[in-house]
Amino acid sequence: MTDAFIYDHVRTPRGRGKKDGSLHEVPAVRLGAKVLEALRDRNGLDTSEVDDIIFGCVDPVGEAGSVIPKASAFEADYAFAAPGMQISRFCASGLDAVNLGAAKIAAGSDELVIAGGVESMSRVGMGMSGGAWIMDPSVGIPAYFMPQGVSADLIATKYGFSRDDVDAYAVESQKRAAKAWDEGRFQRSVIPVRDQNGLLILDRDEHMRPSTDMQSLGSLNASFAMMGEMGGYDAVAIQAHPDIEAVNHVHHAGNSSGIVDGAAAVLLGSRAGGETLGLKPRARIRAFASIGSDPALMLTGPVDVTEKLLRRSGMSLADIDLFELNEAFAAVVLRYLQAFEIDPAMMNVNGGAIAMGHPLGATGAMILGTVLDELERQDKQTALVTLCIGAGMGTATIIERV
Numbered sequence: 291m292t293d294a295f296i297y298d299h300v301r302t303p304r305g306r307g308k309k310d311g312s313l314h315e316v317p318a319v320r321l322g323a324k325v326l327e328a329l330r331d332r333n334g335l336d337t338s339e340v341d342d343i344i345f346g347c348v349d350p351v352g353e354a355g356s357v358i359p360k361a362s363a364f365e366a367d368y369a370f371a372a373p374g375m376q377i378s379r380f381c382a383s384g385l386d387a388v389n390l391g392a393a394k395i396a397a398g399s400d401e402l403v404i405a406g407g408v409e410s411m412s413r414v415g416m417g418m419s420g421g422a423w424i425m426d427p428s429v430g431i432p433a434y435f436m437p438q439g440v441s442a443d444l445i446a447t448k449y450g451f452s453r454d455d456v457d458a459y460a461v462e463s464q465k466r467a468a469k470a471w472d473e474g475r476f477q478r479s480v481i482p483v484r485d486q487n488g489l490l491i492l493d494r495d496e497h498m499r500p501s502t503d504m505q506s507l508g509s510l511n512a513s514f515a516m517m518g519e520m521g522g523y524d525a526v527a528i529q530a531h532p533d534i535e536a537v538n539h540v541h542h543a544g545n546s547s548g549i550v551d552g553a554a555a556v557l558l559g560s561r562a563g564g565e566t567l568g569l570k571p572r573a574r575i576r577a578f579a580s581i582g583s584d585p586a587l588m589l590t591g592p593v594d595v596t597e598k599l600l601r602r603s604g605m606s607l608a609d610i611d612l613f614e615l616n617e618a619f620a621a622v623v624l625r626y627l628q629a630f631e632i633d634p635a636m637m638n639v640n641g642g643a644i645a646m647g648h649p650l651g652a653t654g655a656m657i658l659g660t661v662l663d664e665l666e667r668q669d670k671q672t673a674l675v676t677l678c679i680g681a682g683m684g685t686a687t688i689i690e691r692v
Contacts, residue, residue, distance in 0.1 A: 325406060336567075343374045413551075438619070439541055615676050
């Protein structure tokens, strides 16, 4: 099998996913074009040599539909020879795009692949693509369907995380993200978004609230208590996990991932593909895996897929220097830390989606790039990247510097 290397990565800043967010004026196709343009220009890329462009997009409908990476390639003035593919595995879509690109390279079918994702959540709302899991009771009932926030509260209840625990984690995420920005840790990979006249629209993640503290979070009401109780989802949770007497609702907007707009792209290639461009690889995709997990807990997939990935790769937790786990909800990360007894200093060093936001289809590629930059900054070797996924799944990838 051919090794798949990471040669470069870029992302846009994350804009608030509301009509008053800075990136609301920029359609998803244009966000995707921005990261494609940046990879081309930074690396002197002959785009006719690109074998595929794979983007994750969780709600690929309306202006975000119809194979958006190909549309973004048109917008970015790529050669017509560069094809496109659109995939969705909910929140892991951006990471799965990278894994799929790496698999194509490893199989010898491709030499150069751009993989990543895009989501404009201010323009195409979350859940706009619908789906049987959400809409069809014959599917949702046996899957113990409930909103993800209720599942996050179920995790907190089952594994003993209090409101103070999840709030304290959220405060730390905000502090780490603010420090990372203040120290310029994202400077190499975050590209500014400009309008057609070259005027700056956004060059910094705008969802962050660095002044967040326990007192400000303590004033927020739990977001999912009413739907859990009045909507009947607490009963579903207890039916799935009868060891729980009642769901303790602890999550709210301040300790959950933010709704944002953004795009990310990773330049992947074989060694020969990189040599064609005169590029030096920064890291190797060492292993990756996906898994199905408990659909009621829904968001514990990172634990299950990490066990699978380490087993199949012949590695152990001791082989991993840094961990990056998407902060969909605070309890997701706390459960992962608890399950593997990981030092919190090794996890999400630069903050995460609680502080900076979660542009669904792009996040996996974003956090892969973040942890690669951090490996280089700390002069460490190996990182594991993972995300929880709707309907009870998990995806994880191990990268190592070369």
